[in-house]
Amino acid sequence: MPPFEPSEFPRDDLVTKLADATIQVVFGYKNSPTDWDFQRLRLHEGLPDQFRETVLAAAENLRDERVGRDYDPEWDLKSDEFLYLSNDPPVGGDFFTQLPNFGTFAEFQERRRIRQPNIWLVIAQLSDDTLAYFGARITRSLVLERTSRLLRVVYRDEAFDSLDETVITFKPSFDWIAWQDTLIVLNEKGFHGTFRDIPALVAKVDEHLSSVSEHVGIANLSDFAERIKSYPAMMVKLQRIVERADMYTRDPEILRKYGQEYAIDVDWNGDQMVFDGSVEKQWNILRLLDEARTLGPVTGKHWDTSSKTEV
Numbered sequence: 150m151p152p153f154e155p156s157e158f159p160r161d162d163l164v165t166k167l168a169d170a171t172i173q174v175v176f177g178y179k180n181s182p183t184d185w186d187f188q189r190l191r192l193h194e195g196l197p198d199q200f201r202e203t204v205l206a207a208a209e210n211l212r213d214e215r216v217g218r219d220y221d222p223e224w225d226l227k228s229d230e231f232l233y234l235s236n237d238p239p240v241g242g243d244f245f246t247q248l249p250n251f252g253t254f255a256e257f258q259e260r261r262r263i264r265q266p267n268i269w270l271v272i273a274q275l276s277d278d279t280l281a282y283f284g285a286r287i288t289r290s291l292v293l294e295r296t297s298r299l300l301r302v303v304y305r306d307e308a309f310d311s312l313d314e315t316v317i318t319f320k321p322s323f324d325w326i327a328w329q330d331t332l333i334v335l336n337e338k339g340f341h342g343t344f345r346d347i348p349a350l351v352a353k354v355d356e357h358l359s360s361v362s363e364h365v366g367i368a369n370l371s372d373f374a375e376r377i378k379s380y381p382a383m384m385v386k387l388q389r390i391v392e393r394a395d396m397y398t399r400d401p402e403i404l405r406k407y408g409q410e411y412a413i414d415v416d417w418n419g420d421q422m423v424f425d426g427s428v429e430k431q432w433n434i435l436r437l438l439d440e441a442r443t444l445g446p447v448t449g450k451h452w453d454t455s456s457k458t459e460v
């Protein structure tokens with residue numbers, strides 16, 4: 150477990166220790182959501198300092214400009230916010246378990262055709278012998294291979310000249326920061342585009358569904374469980390439903406009536422709900438158990454209330 154609660158992530162300490170950190174940059178290649186390969190980038194003099202300035206700027210922005218929120222994959226993250234969650238057990242399968250051995254990674258080699266990396270990250274070796282990771286997705290538009298049809302030119306010696314080598318551009322921003330078994334999400338789309346498994350939540354899905362089933366049955370429970378395990382947003386929604394322990398404990402007839410009144414289309418087989426795996430209906434059982442729609446007391450209109458926060 151982290152030495153502190155994720156909400157207490159020591160932002161000041163990270164900024165201080167990055168000032169003299171040793172910097173390494175690597176590419177990550179996703180074979181599957183839980184299987185990764187990495188290549189280490191050799192950096193000429195001056196580049197490590199530039200990358201250090203980039204991660205330091207990100208850490209200072211986190212410290213000075215952002216307010217933390219508990220992880221919610223449905224939350225539309227604002228530029229002055231960040232999400233925090235435990236990285237113990239680590240997300241991404243073997244992603245983080247490989248990174249401490251970055252010195253053994255194969256070096257990136259220029260070839261006529263290169264494999265497109267999925268992510269780039271800066272590994273910062275801090276003075277306390279810990280490693281901090283700053284990562285971001287790298288899109289195809291940021292990599293211009295030698296075989297690219299785009300004309301690549303650079304201005305030097307008072308004229309433009311063509312480039313024959315692979316050109317890679319790095320945005321000066323990151324999707325996430327990982328340190329001390331804690332993940333800080335800065336860009337939720339980039340984060341979820343990289344990591345789609347949250348092991349701690351996956352492990353809890355069957356337990357949560359067992360709690361629900363004590364009160365209301367689900368006819369095709371195994372199919373429902375597998376679908377939930379495929380989507381972080383579903384896993385978090387189920388966890389919140391069980392933590393509140395209110396809606397799913399109601400009598401099936403009350404749940405059926407709520408679904409009919411608020412147009413949440415759930416099929417029933419007697420007192421058992423039936424999971425519909427279609428794209429249009431796969432969320433409906435969770436929406437019903439989350440009491441995801443409500444009546445506006447002033448307008449009398451029915452409203453969707455996803456990402457509810459109790460007040």
